[in-house]
Every structure is written in C-alpha cells, then in structure tokens.
Amino acid sequence: MIDRYSILDPIARNNTKYKHLKTEENPSPILNIFRLISGTVNIKDNYIGTTYKIRDNNIKFPTEKNIKIKYETLLELFDENVTLADLNNFFLKARLNKKFYRSIEVELIKSLIAYKDEKYLESFIYLYRIIEGISYSIPLIFVSKKDDYNKTYHDMQSYFGKDKDGELQFFKRFVSETFKDEDFYKSNITIDLQLVDIEELRPKYYDLYLKKINERFILDKAENSYIKVKFIGYYDLLIELRNRFFHNLKGTWQENFESTELLFPDQFFKPITLHGINWLSIILFEIIKFDLQKIK
Template sequence: MTDRYSIIDSIARNNTRYKHLKTEENPSPILNIFRLISGTVNVKDNYLNKTYKIRDNNIKFPTEKNLNNKYETILELFDENITLADLNNFFLKARSNRKFYKSIEVELIKCIVAYKDEKYLESFIYLYRIIEGISYSIPLIFVSKKDDYNKTYHDLQSYFGKDKDGEILFFKRFVSETFKDEDFYRSNITIDLNMVDIEELRPKYYELYLKKINERFILDKAENSFIKIKFIGYYDLLIELRNRFFHNMKGTWQENFDSTELMFPDQFFKPITLHGINWLSIILFEIIKFDLQKIR
C-alpha cells in the first residue's frame, strides 16, 4: 500500500476463488477501505516489523469484534441477495475516484494503527483529517451517481443551505438528509467515562464533554459515568472537540481547552475515538453499498 504499511489479507490467503476480494491481488483502495473498516485484514508496519490484527468490525453499530475471520464475515454485512460473486465483480469494477479513495486509505490505516497502539489523540487527529477530506467530495460523488437530474440538483441545494457556511456543515446536512431513515441514524452513542483509566480525571472530563455537546442531542447522562447522545450529535461533538483542542487563540468568545485541563490528552480522547471511527465507517460503507447497487 505504502512504503511503511502493507495490508495483509487474513481471509483469502489459501482461497483460490474471488481474487478481486483479495487485498494482495486487487490493489483497489475501495477494497482496502472496506476490509479495514470491516476488521478483516492485518496491517504490517514494515519499518517496525510489527503486524496488527484489525478485528474491530466498525461497520456494525456499535462496533463488534470479529470472532470468526472468514468470507461469511464480509457477506453478512450486505443484503441477503448479495453473493460473494457479486462482491468480487463489484471490487473488480470499482475503479472511479481512485486517487481520492487512496488518500482516505492512507489516513484510515494511520488512524486505526494509532488506536491499536493506544495513541488516542493521534488516532483522533487522523480521524478528523479523514472527515475534513471527505466532507465535500463524498456528497458530490454520491449525488453524481443518481439517475434523476432534478433530484440531484434539489439534493445539492438542500446540502448547501441558504448560508453557504462551509464544507463541515455541508457534510452534516448530507448525512442528515440522506440517511435520516436508517436505523443507525436513529440510534445513539454512549460516551463511557469508565474507559478513562485515571479515575480522578473522570469528573473533569465529564464536565468538559458536557460543555461541548449541544443539549438537544443529549438523550441521557449519569454524572461522571456516561453521556448518551444522538448519532448526528456525535458529529457535532467531534468537530467541537477538534476546534477547542487545536485552537488556542485567547480573547475570543470560544472556550478553548487549556493544556492544564488535558494533562493526559490520550485519556481524554480514549472514550471518543473508537465511536468516531465507527461513525465514519458506517457512512463510508453506505457509499460503498450505493456504488455496488449502481454497478449491479
């Protein structure tokens, strides 16, 4: 894939069928992204000679561990009328926007590897880089493949809104309008403060999270324990945490994080990041499924 990282297929090694589902035989960035977010590959760091088993199935909501790593693990993610032969044909033909998907693939590997190494802040950085990178392009790719020109035009108008206020909000509108009827969109995400290893930090981090979440997205909470928020509200939280952590201008109306508040930033981002990877993976998978439908 790159000079540093290689994707190793942990399913198809001894299987002679479905060659276009095999990462080592099919150099498709879309295939690699799918296999990464479904948790069905290994990633090797060629510099450190270290191999990571990627088994978090982030297409499931919430994330599940893959206990059995085989073709059926892939197939069960799709509708029951989809076969392995269909997927093999899809990943053979899915060649458009290759450069764009290649950039996502590189960032995604770094995001997942950092998470596996318990470098949660670093993982969050790459997660946000992906979101920024796709926030404008993914909606345009999606609507460009629709058959109805009038609906495509109407959809784009609704994503832009009246104020033309940037790509991040453009992407939020796209997700809200396109997936509002999906089960995952109507679900919720729980930020578990018990994931913070240093117990004394939990009350402080609980308050910091609460300050950065729009109240209308909060469904439930328990002091210093958990905060349950809506699916789309989690996107707002990711953006807000990025802005408040990476900006440090004084004298503005925003309340940016002070370094004394986040003495252990990896601990602060630990309860956040896997949910973010899960959130992103679900959206990426919806785009892959849409492409599959068009090719079929």
C-alpha cells in the same frame, strides 16, 4: 518509494476464488477501505516489522469485535441477496476516484494503528483529517451517481443550506438528509467515562464533554459515568473537540481547552475515538453499498 504499510489478507491466503476480494491481489483502495472498516485484515508496518490484527468491525453499530473471520463475515454486512460473486465483481469494477480513496485509506490505516497502540489523540487527529477530506467530495460523488437530474439538483441545494457555512456543515446536511431514515441514524452513541483509566479525571472530563455537546443532542446522562448522544450530534461533538483542542487563540469568545485541563490528552480522547471511527465507517460503508447497487 516503498509504502510503509502493507495490508495482509488472513481470509484469502489459501483460497483461489474471488481474487478481487483479496487485498494482496487487488490494489483497489476502495477494497482496502472496506476490509479495514470491517475488521478483516492485518496491517504490517514494513519499517519496524510489526503486524497489527484489525478485528474491530466498525461497520456494525456499535462496533463489534470479529472473533473469527471468513468470507461469510463480509457477506453478513450486506443484504441477503448479495453474493460473494457480486462483491468480487464490484471490487473488480470499482476503479473511479482512485486517488481520492487512496488518501482515505492511508489516513484510516494510521488512525487504526494509533488506536491499537493506545495513542488515542493521534488516532483522533487522523480520524478528523479523513472527515475534513471527505466532507465535500463524498456528497458530490454520491449525488453524481443518481439517475434523476432534478432530484440531484434539489439534494445539492438542501446540502448547502441558506447560509453556505462551510464544507463540514455541508457534509452534516448531506448525512442528515440522505440517511435520516436509516436505523443507525436514529440510534445513539454512549460516551463511557469508565474507559478513562485514571478515575480522578472522570468528573473533569465528564464536565468538559457536556460543555461541548449541544443539549438537544443529549438523550441521557449519568454524572461521571456516561453520556448518550444522538448519532448526528456525535458528529458535532467531533468537530467541536477538534476546534477547542487544536485552536488556542486568546481574546476570542470561543472557550478553548487549556493544557492544564487535559493533562492526559490520550485519556481524554479514549472514550471518543473508537465511536468516531465507527461513525465514519458507517458513512463510508453506505457509499460503498450505493456504488455496489449501481454496478449491479
């Protein structure tokens, strides 16, 4: 079966070096994920012929737009001791869990294209599918590569917690324990209500967001304007919004969204989705960096 999407490489088109960094020469899904989240590729829809320029660098926190892209754009994301030769060698050897990373790649492409097409609800759906798909596997992959068996066993115990309450909480504990000292983890995310194009909807959506965010994760807010949320609290918000939008059981204690509340669901998810892609991309990049260190 012909794949619907092709990842085109605008950096390496006329460059004969570092062929394992070239998406059109190296079929590695890990490379494709890296290039997608760094905003350094084009995506062609082979069925309708449209080409999308992916320039949002979601590895930066917060997201930055790439104005010009070149190999040095890739290097800027790593420590200064990492060279292009190192990256070329890494993506040559990064072949494990290919099927798993391939599934992430496909969902990521769909999320990014939907966002470019301003289909923010659709983009959110694919974003959430990735989170569900990696919530158990990524922590296991990460700890399996550690050298210290005792440390690995201790980490696994802490990720499960006492209540063993599902894979999504397992993933949250993994992120909290593993990255708690990183700058991005200590930072915050601003939900900007000004991104909602229909001004009359902003007060309603502001109230809906507030109801779904645990108060201990809110750092600052301005009525109908913005809400600042802790990094890990944003993960909880993504899960909560998914549950309240896609579940519609009656007679439960959960307060689900009514369709009358979200007359324009794309507008509701517009201030949320890119931050979610940014959040996810940072975690995926941390896994890639960890793999690179192990190979080096």
